[in-house]
């Protein structure tokens with residue numbers, strides 16, 4: 001889905017490239033969790049999701 005959506009891929013993680021606000025290279029598309037890289041624990045993914053959600057809320061405002 002990330003590749004079909006033309007998101008820039010991080011060659012190190014092989015997941016979408018994001019900035020500190022979880023923004024991908026495509027305006028309005030945010031990425032968190034295991035889509036970013038190999039499998040992580042559920043708590044780390046949940047914390048990332050929470051942070052990305054806050055970033056999305058700021059974007060929508």
Ligand SMILES: Cc1cc2nc3c(=O)[nH]c(=O)nc-3n(C[C@H](O)[C@H](O)[C@H](O)COP(=O)(O)OP(=O)(O)OC[C@H]3O[C@@H](n4cnc5c(N)ncnc54)[C@H](O)[C@@H]3O)c2cc1C
Nearest residue numbers: 001032033034035036038039040041042043044045046049
């Ligand atoms: C059997 C099993 C046991 C596990 N046990 C543990 C454990 O004990 N402790 C631990 O820390 N971690 C465990 N994990 C890992 C943990 O579940 C994951 O690391 C975590 O859930 C990843 O979170 P995520 O938000 O990245 O992805 P997910 O939780 O997988 O969320 C992705 C969401 O995207 C949705 N989705 C997928 N494709 C599309 C689409 N095309 N359109 C719209 N929605 C879509 C899915 O339905 C899903 O709701 C386990 C995983 C599995 C499979």
